[in-house]
Amino acid sequence: MATSPGDVRTAGTQAHGASRGDGQRMDVDWIPFDPNPSKPRFRPPPGAVDAHCHVFGPGDVFPYAPERKYTPCDAPKEKLFALRDFLGFERNVVVQATCHGNDNRALVDALVHSGGRARGVASVARTVSDAELRAMHEAGVRGTRFNFVRRLVDFTPREVLVEIAHRIAPLGWHVVVYFEAKDLPELWDFFTALPTIVVVDHMGRPDVTKPLDGPEFGRFVRLMREHPNVWSKVSCPERLSVSGPPDYGDVVPFAKHLVETFPDRVLWGTDWPHPNMKSHMPDDGKLVDYLPRIAATPALQRALLVDNPMRLYWKD
Ligand code: 0GY
Numbered sequence: 001m002a003t004s005p006g007d008v009r010t011a012g013t014q015a016h017g018a019s020r021g022d023g024q025r026m027d028v029d030w031i032p033f034d035p036n037p038s039k040p041r042f043r044p045p046p047g048a049v050d051a052h053c054h055v056f057g058p059g060d061v062f063p064y065a066p067e068r069k070y071t072p073c074d075a076p077k078e079k080l081f082a083l084r085d086f087l088g089f090e091r092n093v094v095v096q097a098t099c100h101g102n103d104n105r106a107l108v109d110a111l112v113h114s115g116g117r118a119r120g121v122a123s124v125a126r127t128v129s130d131a132e133l134r135a136m137h138e139a140g141v142r143g144t145r146f147n148f149v150r151r152l153v154d155f156t157p158r159e160v161l162v163e164i165a166h167r168i169a170p171l172g173w174h175v176v177v178y179f180e181a182k183d184l185p186e187l188w189d190f191f192t193a194l195p196t197i198v199v200v201d202h203m204g205r206p207d208v209t210k211p212l213d214g215p216e217f218g219r220f221v222r223l224m225r226e227h228p229n230v231w232s233k234v235s236c237p238e239r240l241s242v243s244g245p246p247d248y249g250d251v252v253p254f255a256k257h258l259v260e261t262f263p264d265r266v267l268w269g270t271d272w273p274h275p276n277m278k279s280h281m282p283d284d285g286k287l288v289d290y291l292p293r294i295a296a297t298p299a300l301q302r303a304l305l306v307d308n309p310m311r312l313y314w315k316d
Helices: 079-089 103-114 129-138 158-171 180-194 215-226 251-263 284-289 299-313
Strands: 050-054 090-093 119-122 140-145 174-178 198-200 229-231
Touching: 050 079, 079 090, 079 103, 079 284, 090 299, 103 119, 103 129, 103 140, 119 129, 129 140, 129 158, 140 158, 158 180, 174 284, 180 215, 215 229, 215 251, 229 284, 251 299
Parallel strands: 050 090, 090 119, 119 140, 140 174, 174 198, 198 229
Antiparallel strands: none
């Protein structure tokens, strides 16, 4: 394990407007990831998986998609793997970010250079061939992501997503969904008809100023209770918190409730390199120190960080 954060220090420093030669310049209001995170006090259990993180580019090797809604700083696989070691994790699940559209080359490149220590979630179009799906499976892809957050993607018709879900199901893949809590009523029938495990990003983005036992979060808990194929990532306090860093205390009860109610269907990830954070950039060490507050016992920590992600991503 790395003993100093030096390995991750040089990334996230691409200057505004740094030339990639093709107009793919980092957004002027982009906040790069913290190049010097603190060493967490909490030690993840052996075999721990960071089950939600991304790679960006580098853009001159893996260009950002023409249809993207943002242009990030480069966040290449080497920086991700250095952070993994520094924080005390053994594995990553790399999730295709919308800035790469359906071009999964940066993701696949990270997987094949991980020494078997990374698995992935891709984004695919209905035109993807069976051979392409098989090649992605070989590289370590185990899921596809459907994104309903309007600032990130254009609308894809539901019948196209259903078709994709039925194409990937025979591979044993699952569907990862990202949406805002207010949209769950409208998405409910679509989600509950999907033929695979459905993993929800960031607890369905609850409004944490609303009560834990109120109708909005209650709806999400009911989704999980009534549908044993629905899992949740209890990640991203930095996105959901109104009270703010480094404590993120207002998010803790929501994540803790899911961890304790559905201990075998929760996952956690850093969300490095934290795309589209506008209020602040989190310290990844502090995010790891948040873990024992939402998973208070060694058994819950092991389920969240090791057993659940291994069952979902490393079963074959
Ligand atoms: C996340 C969240 C965000 C972005 C993406 O793929 C993406 O662009 O997921 C966001 O902006 O909320 O999970 O990284």
